[in-house]
Amino acid sequence: MSTLILTQVNVWLDVVFFTLYPIVLVALGVHFLGNVLTGRAYRRFVKWQWPEHDHAPIKALPKFLHFQHLVCIGLLVLSGLYIRFPFFTGGRPFMRGVHYFAMTVVMVNLIWRLWFAYGSRVRDYREFVVNRRDITTMPQVLMYYVFIKPSKPHLGKYNVMQKSTYILFVPMLIVQALTGLALLEFWKLPVINMTMSDLIVGWWLGPLIGSTSLAVAYARIVHYVINWLFILLVTIHVYLSVSEDFAAFLDFFGLGFLDKRHAQGKAGPAASPGHTPIPAPNALADDVHGATGSDLL
Amino acid sequence: MYRRLPLVVTGGLLLTLLTAGSAAAAQPGMAKPAPSTSQMLSQPATADRTATGSAAPAKSLAPAGTAPYALDFTMPTLGKSGCMVCHGDPNLIRIKGDEYVSYYVSEAVLNASAHGPSKKTPSGVLCTGCHLDFASTGKHSDADWKRTARMACRACHTLEDDAYGKGAHAVNNRPGQTDPNADKKPLCGDCHGAHDIARLDANGLAALHRNGWQVCGRCHQKEWQSYADYYHGAAYKKGAPDAPACWDCHGAHEILPSSDRRSPTNGTNLAATCGGETAGKKCHTNVNDEFLSYAGLIHRRAAMLRENWLYSFIRNAQTGISDALSNIADAVRSWFG
Ligand code: HEM
Ligand code: HEM
Numbered sequence: 001m002s003t004l005i006l007t008q009v010n011v012w013l014d015v016v017f018f019t020l021y022p023i024v025l026v027a028l029g030v031h032f033l034g035n036v037l038t039g040r041a042y043r044r045f046v047k048w049q050w051p052e053h054d055h056a057p058i059k060a061l062p063k064f065l066h067f068q069h070l071v072c073i074g075l076l077v078l079s080g081l082y083i084r085f086p087f088f089t090g091g092r093p094f095m096r097g098v099h100y101f102a103m104t105v106v107m108v109n110l111i112w113r114l115w116f117a118y119g120s121r122v123r124d125y126r127e128f129v130v131n132r133r134d135i136t137t138m139p140q141v142l143m144y145y146v147f148i149k150p151s152k153p154h155l156g157k158y159n160v161m162q163k164s165t166y167i168l169f170v171p172m173l174i175v176q177a178l179t180g181l182a183l184l185e186f187w188k189l190p191v192i193n194m195t196m197s198d199l200i201v202g203w204w205l206g207p208l209i210g211s212t213s214l215a216v217a218y219a220r221i222v223h224y225v226i227n228w229l230f231i232l233l234v235t236i237h238v239y240l241s242v243s244e245d246f247a248a249f250l251d252f253f254g255l256g257f258l259d260k261r262h263a264q265g266k267a268g269p270a271a272s273p274g275h276t277p278i279p280a281p282n283a284l285a286d287d288v289h290g291a292t293g294s295d296l297l
Numbered sequence: 298m299y300r301r302l303p304l305v306v307t308g309g310l311l312l313t314l315l316t317a318g319s320a321a322a323a324q325p326g327m328a329k330p331a332p333s334t335s336q337m338l339s340q341p342a343t344a345d346r347t348a349t350g351s352a353a354p355a356k357s358l359a360p361a362g363t364a365p366y367a368l369d370f371t372m373p374t375l376g377k378s379g380c381m382v383c384h385g386d387p388n389l390i391r392i393k394g395d396e397y398v399s400y401y402v403s404e405a406v407l408n409a410s411a412h413g414p415s416k417k418t419p420s421g422v423l424c425t426g427c428h429l430d431f432a433s434t435g436k437h438s439d440a441d442w443k444r445t446a447r448m449a450c451r452a453c454h455t456l457e458d459d460a461y462g463k464g465a466h467a468v469n470n471r472p473g474q475t476d477p478n479a480d481k482k483p484l485c486g487d488c489h490g491a492h493d494i495a496r497l498d499a500n501g502l503a504a505l506h507r508n509g510w511q512v513c514g515r516c517h518q519k520e521w522q523s524y525a526d527y528y529h530g531a532a533y534k535k536g537a538p539d540a541p542a543c544w545d546c547h548g549a550h551e552i553l554p555s556s557d558r559r560s561p562t563n564g565t566n567l568a569a570t571c572g573g574e575t576a577g578k579k580c581h582t583n584v585n586d587e588f589l590s591y592a593g594l595i596h597r598r599a600a601m602l603r604e605n606w607l608y609s610f611i612r613n614a615q616t617g618i619s620d621a622l623s624n625i626a627d628a629v630r631s632w633f634g
Contacts, residue, residue, distance in 0.1 A: 007594040010527075011601045015608045084527050086535035093538065185582060195582070202583070210587025217591060 006217055013221065017228040024232055028239045034147050035243055050247035054157050058251055062124070065113050066252075072106040073230060075099075080227055103180055110173050127157045128167055134160040165233055176226050182219040185212075380424045380431075402492055411496045426452075447486030454485075460550035461485070465557075488512045506542050506576060509533065513543040525599040541575040546595075567592055 035041040043049050079099040082091060117125040137153045138160045144152035145161070152159060158166065184196035195202070195212075201219050202212035209215060241249050250256035381404060383389055389400045407413055412422040425431055427449040430442055451458035461467055466483050469476045476482070490511070495501030514521035524530035524543070533540035546562055553560035561570040571592065572584045581588070602608055 006591060007598060007601055010594075011598060011605055012607075015602070015605050015611075019607065019611055086532050086537065088535065090536040092532055092535070092540070186579065206583070211585045212583040213581050213588045214585075214591070217588075 006221075009221060010224075013224060013228075017231075021228075021231065021235075024235060028236065031145075031239075032243055038147050038150075041243075044243075044246065048247075051245055052154070053248065058248065059122075061116065061122075063252060065109060065116065068105060068109045069113075072102045072109065073234065075102040076106065077227065077231055080223075084224065103177070106173070107177050110170075110177070114170070128163050130160060130163050130167070134163065165237065168233070172226050172229060176223060176230075179219040179223040179226070183216060183223065185216055407492045409496075410492060411494045411501070412492075413496075415496075443486075444484065446491070447484035450485040450489070457550045458485075464548075464551040464553055466552050483516065502576075503538065506538065507536060509542045513547075517543075520596065523596045523599050526594045526596075527598070529595050530598075539576055539578055541580070545573070545575045546570055564589070 032041070035044075075098055079095040079102065081087075082095040083099065086092060116122065117128070133155055137155065140149060141152045141159050141161055143149040178200055181196045182200040186195065188195055189199065192199070197212050197216050197219075198206075201215040205215040205218065206212040209218070241252075247256065381402070384400060384402045385404050387399075387401045387403075390397045391400060392398075408421065412426075414421040427446050428442065429449055429452075430445045468479045468482050470479070495504050497505075510521065520543075524533070529540055533542065548561045551559070553563075555562040557563060558565055560566065567589045568584050571581045571589060573580055
């Protein structure tokens with residue numbers, strides 16, 4: 001009977017996420033209304049006052065890598081949802097092909113981005129590290145986003161919410177890759193004569209719950225849940241990139257350039273609405289603004 | 298000679314009009330098709346099949362008093378001779394009540410079908426190969442000719458007929474008791490069609506694979522609707538070539554209810570069925586009992602979705618809101634007259 005529960009779980013996941021997503025969209029709409037009512041939207045979109053940037057304009061390589069993520073995740077969401085809910089006729093072989101192609105690119109891309117973060121000359125991983133000051137300032141950041149405070153502390157390139165989201169993307173993508181590959185039930189790997197399913201979930205989860213095929217059904221559930229986490233987080237990510245920092249957004253798509261004069265991020269509150277620079281002790285400042293090397297690119 | 302054909306047909310039509318009343322009365326067999334047939338006719342998808350598929354005794358076409366049909370009149374479909382002289386004409390129709398009924402058989406469709414000319418049978422299967430009751434020297438018969446044609450397959454396809462005889466689709470008369478459902482049971486032609494039966498080459502197999510609605514769904518509509526799980530049903534209905542058609546799980550000629558232990562969908566056989574093949578590709582590996590109970594998903598997901606309280610709550614809320622909105626819209630409209 002455990003397996004009827006499996007069906008129930010799948011049905012519940014469909015219902016919950018398809019309900020949740022419109023709610024999130026509405027919530028983002030309400031949030032933007034908040035921007036309008038508090039005058040943030042006016043200051044930004046009419047008076048064109050955007051946050052200070054530590055590094056401007058955004059460098060080409062991270063931009064390129066991010067573009068690949070954008071395209072690949074878009075294709076993966078589209079083709080993945082098609083595999084589960086075929087929404088037009090005759091597309092399964094093609095959409096599978098799209099998924100397989102994009103998944104290969106995204107996996108290479110992930111390794112490349114991790115190398116860029118840890119191994120390259122730039123080593124921008126420090127931009128993403130959540131440090132103690134991030135955690136202590138987190139309530140203030142949250143209060144800024146729910147309109148209780150007029151500004152949030154400026155600590156580095158990304159704020160604590162951004163950092164944690166971007167960090168979260170990494171394990172999410174790794175688990176997505178593993179559970180995704182585990183869905184390949186039929187293709188036998190050459191030398192070891194095992195399928196991907198056997199290799200990733202079959203040999204350990206299979207015996208625990210019954211069979212490899214059943215283990216694949218569980219892997220599928222995880223793959224599907226993370227798919228929705230991606231959709232939700234990326235939706236919020238895109239919304240905030242437009243509503244909080246449209247200037248960076250435009251720079252990102254080659255439609256405008258960030259102002260180099262503001263590239264230091266140390267301007268006073270008057271010059272940078274929404275940001276309260278916190279004078280940091282030197283040791284910590286190094287930690288936060290350490291990635292000056294990125295100017296080399 | 299063929300140039301005169303339209304004339305002949307028009308003349309025949311006039312005659313038909315004149316004799317329409319009497320002809321209809323004279324052919325009880327045609328007016329009363331089997332129930333499955335009428336269901337079939339009620340579906341738009343079958344329209345083309347009936348267009349090319351029905352050939353009726355065009356009694357009124359034969360000028361009164363001509364000699365009875367001879368066997369050598371029912372010639373091969375190749376070359377317009379024999380039956381195709383009249384039935385090869387797209388204008389060959391009869392008026393029945395307030396309907397036009399076509400008696401046209403497309404030679405192109407027929408020749409492209411499995412029963413058209415091939416290496417093995419260069420002349421193709423003759424009309425009379427299936428329309429057995431027209432092989433006589435008598436007039437076009439008034440008998441239930443459709444039934445004859447739909448069952449004529451057994452003359453050649455004996456193995457399939459044997460299997461069919463053992464399945465739930467066969468009429469199951471017992472000593473002293475005729476099958477009460479006899480009228481509802483499908484004959485070969487009800488599932489397979491008539492003049493357009495596909496050749497079993499790659500294209501034909503692919504077409505057959507897509508044909509689940511025609512073959513099974515028209516009658517088993519509930520099952521067709523509930524066949525809506527993600528990777529089998531939903532994908533199959535959207536044309537996925539590797540998603541299983543009805544018969545990939547349920548078997549073909551010896552169709553049995555899943556409660557029957559010989560049925561491929563009976564619990565005892567599920568391992569072999571799910572571990573089998575669709576379109577030449579292996580389906581599931583590592584099939585065991587735990588996995589097999591997951592098969593309940595296949596026809597039950599749709600119901601589970603409907604029974605899901607959150608889903609029905611949202612559905613109700615949706616209709617509630619849209620009703621309220623349209624009420625408001627009506628009210629607003631009424632203010633402005
Ligand atoms: C229309 C879609 C998207 C837009 C407009 C967008 C916009 C942006 C912007 C403006 C930044 C800041 C860049 C910087 O200052 O360094 C950024 C960073 C980032 N975005 Fe997106 N994004 C989109 C989609 C995605 C997707 C699909 C993902 C991955 C699932 C993603 C992951 C990230 C990550 C990890 C960063 C951090 C830095 C980097 O990788 O360069 N974004 N995005
Ligand atoms: C990162 C590497 C990834 C790999 C290796 C991968 C692999 C796969 C594979 C093999 C399938 C099964 C396809 C089939 O049945 O033919 C699948 C399904 C799917 N993938 Fe991915 N995928 C990856 C990333 C993603 C991402 C990032 C998303 C969405 C954000 C995604 C969403 C989906 C969805 C929604 C399905 C259908 C799941 C279901 O049927 O329940 N995948 N993936």
